[in-house]
Amino acid sequence: MAVSTGLSGQDPELDRTAAIRWAPRRAAHVLLAGALTAGVLLAVQATGKDLATTAFVVRDSAGLMGLAAIGAAVCGGRYAWPLPFAWLAFSFFAPSPTSAPTQVATWMLLPPGTAAGTWTALTLTVAGTTAYALAGPRR
Numbered sequence: 001m002a003v004s005t006g007l008s009g010q011d012p013e014l015d016r017t018a019a020i021r022w023a024p025r026r027a028a029h030v031l032l033a034g035a036l037t038a039g040v041l042l043a044v045q046a047t048g049k050d051l052a053t054t055a056f057v058v059r060d061s062a063g064l065m066g067l068a069a070i071g072a073a074v075c076g077g078r079y080a081w082p083l084p085f086a087w088l089a090f091s092f093f094a095p096s097p098t099s100a101p102t103q104v105a106t107w108m109l110l111p112p113g114t115a116a117g118t119w120t121a122l123t124l125t126v127a128g129t130t131a132y133a134l135a136g137p138r139r
Contacts, residue, residue: 001081003033004068008077008137027133034065034125055112063107063121064088066128073131076138 007029038061045051064084071080088108097103103116110117 004080007072023133030069037061059121062125066124069128069132
């Protein structure tokens with residue numbers, strides 16, 4: 001969520017006059033931010049505390065970054081953080097994940113390798129990266 005505020009364009013005129021298209025840059029920005037987030041968490045874990053598996057950290061970092069990118073495309077970079085925060089908060093209070101809809105709702109808390117959790121995170125990552133890359137941040 002802290003990285004999501006960086007998903008805002010600085011200048012609309014700069015976006016229109018750039019010699020290189022912005023869509024690949026925006027996609028790289030989202031993917032790099034997700035990788036950086038996962039890297040920091042894995043580096044902390046390398047200090048000796050086994051907090052979560054690598055697959056869990058990578059899946060959740062990618063999915064949450066996709067949610068932040070969707071938030072930036074819809075609400076702007078300044079307000080990109082509420083969407084991942086709200087989904088995380090909801091997942092703590094959602095009923096136990098026994099059906100497919102509740103597994104999708106609580107994908108962040110499911111064990112790694114769970115199909116619903118993996119596919120939900122992958123879908124959010126692809127959708128968020130695509131939306132932000134093509135539309136850019138809302139102004």
